[in-house]
Amino acid sequence: MSKLRKVIKLYCQGQSKLQISATTSISRNTVKKYIRVFSGLKTTWEQINQLPDKELDELFCKEPEAIVDDRLLPLHDFLKQQEKRLRQRGVTLLRLWNEYHAQYPEGFSRTSFYHQYNLWKKRVHPSMHMAHKPGDKMFVDYTGEKLQVVDADSGEVKTMEVFVAILGASQLTYVEAVESQRVEDFIGCCENAVRYFGGAPNAIVPDNLKSAVIRSNRYEPKLNENFEAFADYYGMAVLPARAYKPKDKALVEGAVKITYIRIFASLPEKLSTSLEELNARIRALLEVHNRTAFKGRSYSRQEQFDEMERAALQPYQKNVLNVGPHQ
Structure with missing residues (x-):
């Protein structure tokens, strides 16, 4: 007996959807679908059982006809x-x-x-379930993969971290290579992002990086004092992404994936001879990325930023904090 027949038979015998799901190893949603179709047919188990498997599958599994609505x-x-x-x-x-x-x-x-x-x-927007208001949040993280530079004199190859920041509403993105994830480098990258965007958002959302969050807690996370001071200086609240809440960091994780495709994969095979040269190459590719139209749209991240988010940012301080490297 096919599982579909068994679902209908057990249902007619009075078993619950949960019991049927456990007995047949079919998901509850599929069980509900079969029962809904059966109820709509206004027929009996005996009549259903007389149908060959092919006709039964067509009856229960066919896709609903698309309804064309002129509106x-x-x-x-x-x-x-x-x-x-x-x-x-x-x-x-x-x-x-x-x-x-x-x-x-x-x-x-x-x-x-x-x-x-x-x-x-x-x-x-199949992957965007959160609506972000202009000037509200900047999401930050590091890529998992790293980039390399080679010393022109010694030939020593050094590995560099890659920092990514993205604004929630416009999705304007900032990418920078840096020597480490130490707090001074991390704060320096965050400040460079603020300067690149031309203003500070209301909040910054780090993914529980040690340079930002010393101890993760759902209600009162303990922040790194230097990072907290940096955020206060620019009028930003710190809202660490919650553990096991993928939607909190979905935007920056998406930006990391795009960074791999549009920046990492597009860099010249010949390694840069300095961090400054590597960041110059990254910046050129970043500008292309931000000015490329969204898929299926006639506007880019840069255009969306200029139109709806630039004016919503807080003006950043002209005096620069000495907390990290500045390109």
Whole structure:
């Protein structure tokens, strides 16, 4: 007996979905799907059992026919034009629906608009589940892989860490090679990122790096005093990413992956002869990355930053802290 038949038979015998799932080793969601289809057929177990396996599979496993709705194309065009506005302060989905309804009075109702928006967002931004407000957060981390420089005189090859920072709303990215993850190098990189962005966000989110967080705690993490002083100096709160909460650091992890593709893989095979030369090469590739249009979009990170996030940042202090290397 196929597992599908067994699910229907056990259901007709009065067993619960949980019991059926355990007995057949089929996930509860699949069990629920089979039972939902069976209930909708308004038939009996005896009639179902008479069908050959092929017909049974077609009946229970076929994909639902796509429903074509003439209102979808105008809605998607509207959302594509307005998506960046939702990241601006004070702009809500209700306000967006009011504008949509005024423009398309025969369009979707408010509830359907919300539902279609969520479907559209998942399709367009499948990995972005968090909405970030302009000027709100800067996420920072180091790449797992490292880069190398070779001393022109001695031929000694040195390994360099690679720091990555990304702004939440615009996704403008900063990348820098540095000698270590020591606190002075880490703070220096964070400050260089602030200077590159031209301003400081409201908060900085490190991934529990030892240079930033001495002891991780869900409610009161103990921060490195020098790093905390640096953040205070620029008016930034420190919000360490929570352990076992992948969404807290998804954005910077995505930036690290893109760094591998667009910077690491694009560097010349010949090693740089100094850290300064390596960072000059990185900066050139970084500019290309930030000015390349998002996939499926007509605008880039730089354009999005200029339009919606630059003005939301806090002006950074002109006097420079002597906490680390500055390129």
